[in-house]
Amino acid sequence: MQIDNVVKRIEKDGLAAHLSDGSERTVIGVIGDDRPIDRRAYEIMDGVEKSVQVLQPFKLVSRDFQDYDTIVTVKGVGFGETGVKIIAGPCSVEDRGQLLESAHAVKEAGAQALRGGAFKPRSSPYSFQGLGEKGLKILAEAREQTGLPIVTEIMTPEQLPLITQYADMLQIGARNMQNYDLLKTVGRSNHPILLKRGMMATLEELLMSAEYILAEGNRNVVLCERGIRTFETYTRNTTDINAIPVLKSLTHLPVIIDPSHGVGKWNFVTPVALAGIAAGADGIIVEVHPKPEDALSDGGQSLLPERFADLVQKSRAIATTIGRK
Amino acid sequence: MQIDNVVKRIEKDGLAAHLSDGSERTVIGVIGDDRPIDRRAYEIMDGVEKSVQVLQPFKLVSRDFQDYDTIVTVKGVGFGETGVKIIAGPCSVEDRGQLLESAHAVKEAGAQALRGGAFKPRSSPYSFQGLGEKGLKILAEAREQTGLPIVTEIMTPEQLPLITQYADMLQIGARNMQNYDLLKTVGRSNHPILLKRGMMATLEELLMSAEYILAEGNRNVVLCERGIRTFETYTRNTTDINAIPVLKSLTHLPVIIDPSHGVGKWNFVTPVALAGIAAGADGIIVEVHPKPEDALSDGGQSLLPERFADLVQKSRAIATTIGRK
Amino acid sequence: MQIDNVVKRIEKDGLAAHLSDGSERTVIGVIGDDRPIDRRAYEIMDGVEKSVQVLQPFKLVSRDFQDYDTIVTVKGVGFGETGVKIIAGPCSVEDRGQLLESAHAVKEAGAQALRGGAFKPRSSPYSFQGLGEKGLKILAEAREQTGLPIVTEIMTPEQLPLITQYADMLQIGARNMQNYDLLKTVGRSNHPILLKRGMMATLEELLMSAEYILAEGNRNVVLCERGIRTFETYTRNTTDINAIPVLKSLTHLPVIIDPSHGVGKWNFVTPVALAGIAAGADGIIVEVHPKPEDALSDGGQSLLPERFADLVQKSRAIATTIGRK
């Protein structure tokens, strides 16, 4: 009777049911695409102990859907190609001098793209919030001087027209990974997107957020592991190194690693960056600052340019060792 | 020499330094308001092992700043008063019949405000996303019929003019707790705000997000503990019951609890709701649905109206026992 | 072919297989008692995406196995009865005066059992490690003077003969929840056991550890929720209040709550204790110390006797309100 009710409900939802009777429980297999259905609703029915998902809830981002690797090209830099790609620069654009100095330094050291925040999500309203459009203009000038494509954060849907005038790749920050309006908005543009994992988001949720972007038509998405929040407080976050091979096995999208936020202290950035490459990441994004102790944000985790140059060399050596470059 | 450099840097930042020499380390006490300064930058200086925050980073929300309890009044319902306040209703507005039936049921059972989502943040782009303005109109009709004030979620800054036409209290959902643009926008309105703790947010971060709203001028903020993400997977989230007395000790703002999301299964909602009241919460927000097994979202954690009526009675009994009502 | 192999393996393990074919995946239901089998081994077979457990892995502790509540009686104090039971006392036995003073104070305030550690698991080898047998003798003297049964921690199997000479209930501490040798040893005695949840243990693991004790023949087990480790650092641990109704629904064993370790600061102990009772706990265990600021361990989370007396009164009031006493 309870089983009958569940079977009727399954059929009402347009799916098919198969029964397997056991001595203590009956397993009801549900056949069909249940992605649009709230699986939990079944658990409220009399006699149902739990419902379990079999199919993965994402589709367009899945290797089941596309079996070859996506290459996301940002001004000629192809994320997902054999070669490992390196994005570097300061956390925030603070002033013209700091940014241009940083841009030239990371260019010389071998970076292929420049990062720098003009709009900054800060946990305190009293902290430096970024230079806004002025920062974007400085970034554009740095591109002109160095040829490096620009990666910068977008915080709200309304910023899209402004930021796309200046930037080559739009970063969705960890705190906005489930800002669905923002995901849909960038999904309707064609700009390359750097989607950072939320600090307490599961890999499945990260992929679902990417699915939001692809579902709107934009397939140029690069995923970024940047550390998750755990009980360990010695480091700022816990870099989830497992995420690299797991994501590479589940999705065709490129995957990079952000060791700067993952550890939060400059002296651990290089080992963790190298670990990311050894684990199969398609690239890294690193904070570099010419004068870290004067940085308005994230100084503690920024590398000096000369240390970054050393990281670039070691990265390329490890990439070569595992058959990349 | 290293110490000299740190002291100079402290003074350059407009603060004062006091030294305490130990045999293995020297402690440098920093005096002054360091809220706008990035404490981590000091850790990069030679000879600095770690920096520790002494003052709390929030101000306007703190009991140090205001020593009496804030009462947030929503159409005559005063959150933070002695009496415990109860918000109830379905997760989503699904159609006119469902919502009006729910509204009358929760009204009769003793609820003082009606919840119902018109705009829904969903982890999958393929899930029901809410009725939008049509849902708001149904909510307004329910208010007309029952007199209950309306609590509904705002997801983006642009929705503000629309939603404030219909709703009496704006909910900032857990996923948007650090959507700073949204926080600033609602901070510039004068509408009462229900700010939910992010499932990954520390109590300090929740208070900093409230600080964003107060810093813009809106002091009508009610905080809501709704469960955090932990390693335990038997329940949807882990209700952080400690958060209730801790928040009440740190801030003058009212604090309520959402047991529905905290446990995720209807049969555990009532005990956890009662726990929240016993721990000192100023109210609860509960999902109630006349036909949970047909709900388009969160059916598994919704109470039937008759079970909700029982919860209301027990809640009032416990409130009375601890000197509330 | 892949399916055939899995089915053969299932049958080799003495179980039966039922197939449900879907368009993208096939669900294979496995029928039989798979508790002794390593489910993960199936996941390595070609074509298997994941294996999911349907039956709970515990048996003797389950409500499926015994449908009435177990009452664990400790010198006439029945844990699991309608009345809520209260254990109190200092973290450690420090000296005769401190313990006897504490014992009389908690007795007068209404406690029904006395706690006090003679063997202390400390994370530092340089911290106070307990008085050992001398502490046990002081506890026995306190029992003689007050009539309160004694609850004290056992750390190793060899301590069993010694501790059972003095104590009425043996506590297995959080760090030893998966010390299987210790679990088996106390399982072979008939002494009542207070089994604390490990700070990193799921509810299922807690129940499996209790299963170890019952499987050896000792059914006198009381479970204790004492806070889990999460990302929140404001409190010492996060009291998992959900655990109370969840455990009560899964097992027939009594469940109590330890708010002292759950919050770690005395001023939050009372609200969280009351929350535990409102959520359905069968009792509480609380740290009480006549001079908390001089305590050799856990002073910061210990209540003064007069505050404990207030907690007892409020606990009984809430218990009565929800039909207990």
Add this chain to the structure above:
Amino acid sequence: MQIDNVVKRIEKDGLAAHLSDGSERTVIGVIGDDRPIDRRAYEIMDGVEKSVQVLQPFKLVSRDFQDYDTIVTVKGVGFGETGVKIIAGPCSVEDRGQLLESAHAVKEAGAQALRGGAFKPRSSPYSFQGLGEKGLKILAEAREQTGLPIVTEIMTPEQLPLITQYADMLQIGARNMQNYDLLKTVGRSNHPILLKRGMMATLEELLMSAEYILAEGNRNVVLCERGIRTFETYTRNTTDINAIPVLKSLTHLPVIIDPSHGVGKWNFVTPVALAGIAAGADGIIVEVHPKPEDALSDGGQSLLPERFADLVQKSRAIATTIGRK
């Protein structure tokens, strides 16, 4: 007055106090070795908001105490030397054939030590618990045939005389990381110890557990990162890759990584092992099984011998790239 009391208490504890007055708070610096003192007790004093630890609580394991790297030699294999060391073998000794086949396979592939459990901590009392002494004898026979030193788990203090007859290195498993009696017991032997991090232990707690062993006189301790428990459930645990460089910076003890437990699925083991080496680990410990699908435990995360051989080659290549071998 409040300050006076705190200062008096500090002096009573044999320490010295230095005051730094601020406008809102006073910072009291405490000078002296406070390791044996319970810092939290101060927080209960009137007027004290919080107490903060400045000195690290561990001593013998610290680089402050010993500035050169410890080499732990196990039958000629030097953990902590420039060369990366590899331990491999099945989770459990299941029978003579399986173990000897595994031993020869890992030897040929380049392993330097053989792992295999004779005593197994299992979360279920109904799971395979290991062969006990019979398993130890099989391990000894494998050593005779291959020359590989033997690493096996010790679960209780009483097993010490038996296990040291057969094993060359004693493993303390994750669940026993804070089994202090066991730590003290192995501390009094002189056998090399492989101390695994508990799945929810902080790095500080891991180092404190090592301190227990060193404090008893045994300095032959190798630390092992094996994954921590987080909210992410796609992998069995979350490998804390940050732990490698952090531990190497804090302690002179060798640090290795266990990718098998860190990810829990064989197909992610190799990338995570390589990541560990790139991050600076002194070695790896990997589960290898000739027929993983028939393993009595951990089959799902065991590598086939040929895949392990590939891992060894890649490991050595990366080690060479970063100046090891």
